[in-house]
Amino acid sequence: MPRAPRTRKSPFNDPLKEATIGVLKNVIDPLLSLMFDASVTVHEFCQLVRERAVRSAGRRTSVEGGPKSKSQVAIMTGLPRSEVARILKSDQLPPGGRLGQHPARKVLAAWFDNPRYLTMNGDPAVLPIFGKRRSFEQLVSTHSRGTPVRAMLDELTQMDAVELLDDQRVKAKSCVPVVSTDVTSDAIAVIGERTRDLLDTLRSNLRSKSIPLFEGTAVLDEADIDMVSLLRREIAEQGENFITSVNSLLSRSREKQNQPIAKPSAKCRVGVTVFYFQGGANDTSKSKIEPVRRKNLKRKKRPINNMRKLSAGRRASKL
Numbered sequence: 001m002p003r004a005p006r007t008r009k010s011p012f013n014d015p016l017k018e019a020t021i022g023v024l025k026n027v028i029d030p031l032l033s034l035m036f037d038a039s040v041t042v043h044e045f046c047q048l049v050r051e052r053a054v055r056s057a058g059r060r061t062s063v064e065g066g067p068k069s070k071s072q073v074a075i076m077t078g079l080p081r082s083e084v085a086r087i088l089k090s091d092q093l094p095p096g097g098r099l100g101q102h103p104a105r106k107v108l109a110a111w112f113d114n115p116r117y118l119t120m121n122g123d124p125a126v127l128p129i130f131g132k133r134r135s136f137e138q139l140v141s142t143h144s145r146g147t148p149v150r151a152m153l154d155e156l157t158q159m160d161a162v163e164l165l166d167d168q169r170v171k172a173k174s175c176v177p178v179v180s181t182d183v184t185s186d187a188i189a190v191i192g193e194r195t196r197d198l199l200d201t202l203r204s205n206l207r208s209k210s211i212p213l214f215e216g217t218a219v220l221d222e223a224d225i226d227m228v229s230l231l232r233r234e235i236a237e238q239g240e241n242f243i244t245s246v247n248s249l250l251s252r253s254r255e256k257q258n259q260p261i262a263k264p265s266a267k268c269r270v271g272v273t274v275f276y277f278q279g280g281a282n283d284t285s286k287s288k289i290e291p292v293r294r295k296n297l298k299r300k301k302r303p304i305n306n307m308r309k310l311s312a313g314r315r316a317s318k319l
Helices: 015-037 042-063 070-077 081-089 103-113 136-143 149-158 185-207 225-257 306-318
Strands: 162-165 169-172
Touching: 015 042, 015 185, 042 070, 042 081, 070 081, 103 136, 103 149, 103 169, 136 149, 149 162
Parallel strands: none
Antiparallel strands: 162 169
């Protein structure tokens, strides 16, 4: 029998890089879910990553003792030197000033700012959905090119940013689309803080040669669904007791720090986070957004007035 051809390993294979890309996929998925909830586009995310990458690489080159070289930062990030120079010279862009804004935000911004779509009092006008002049269809066509008017209406209705009225008219309710009223800026800030702390701990333990920072995980891959409620309740109670004892320990440490000493010592931030996670058949981390029932909207045909009927009849008689 002929031998199967040997598969040669490419000398360019990098197991560490491939493993890191696999980890990034797991990390990005929950971030994407958060982005979609907050109407952040992929373009805005990519621009943010490029900006943060350049600044982080610049700090790393400075810490390692070398000058903040644009060429070195370009090599580390894989970005052109021209873009590296532009980012290093510019201040950090505000969230609203980035390119690639969400199409729904563009439409709402124009609805609230463009005089064409405002009333005499400066409020957003109630618009007919279809029409070539001062309509929701024209608004979407002008400020969100390529997006079907019905798809944009569904998106804004899902975000509770517009209200559908009788006679196929639509009213703007909010200039900022929010998918869920439960989501707040403070809650989102907590996500960033907790995630950063966890990733910093894991990365520090990966590179550290000294005593690692505490990190422990207990997992049961095949948990009985009927026992999940009991497990969650017990873990929450034990976790609360543990955090209470840690807070007491940190408070005693703070009292000792306030005592007068000969030489003030350096300060740092320390803490512990305990969290419960669950996935699989009863995954509660997925979004629970109820779909909005679509109404049957049809473009109305303009009625033909009597003069147009009469002229059409005359042309037909001449023929």
